[in-house]
Amino acid sequence: MVRVTFLTADGRSVAAEGEAGQALLEVGQNAGLPLEGTCEGQMACSTCHVIVSPEWFDRLPDASDDEEDMLDLAAGVTRTSRLSCQVLLEAGLDGLEVRLPAEARDMQPR
Ligand code: FES
Numbered sequence: 224m225v226r227v228t229f230l231t232a233d234g235r236s237v238a239a240e241g242e243a244g245q246a247l248l249e250v251g252q253n254a255g256l257p258l259e260g261t262c263e264g265q266m267a268c269s270t271c272h273v274i275v276s277p278e279w280f281d282r283l284p285d286a287s288d289d290e291e292d293m294l295d296l297a298a299g300v301t302r303t304s305r306l307s308c309q310v311l312l313e314a315g316l317d318g319l320e321v322r323l324p325a326e327a328r329d330m331q332p333r
Contacts, residue, residue: 225312229256230322241312248307264308266290269297271307276320283310299324
């Protein structure tokens with residue numbers, strides 16, 4: 224099991240668990256978090272954007288050029304932003320901490 228903590232835009236901390244090889248996006252969705260992942264990992268939407276804690280960011284494999292290009296279009300991007308569909312869990316990431324961007328869908332006026 225790989226443990227991941229998600230910090231929500233409204234300040235909640237949600238503990239989740241996944242298996243090695245599973246995408247971070249799926250772990251967040253399984254935990255009931257508002258990660259849309261509209262394109263299901265095809266790097267065509269950026270609705271799976273998360274902000275990785277700085278102390279964890281450098282431990283992740285680098286983003287591909289395609290991921291970087293898509294992140295450029297995401298709202299609220301920071302230096303440690305990633306597309307969660309592109310981050311695969313591995314044993315060394317046990318304890319990973321990521322934040323959901325404030326621009327999540329639930330914050331939009333209806
Ligand atoms: Fe669309 Fe990640 S799910 S880019």
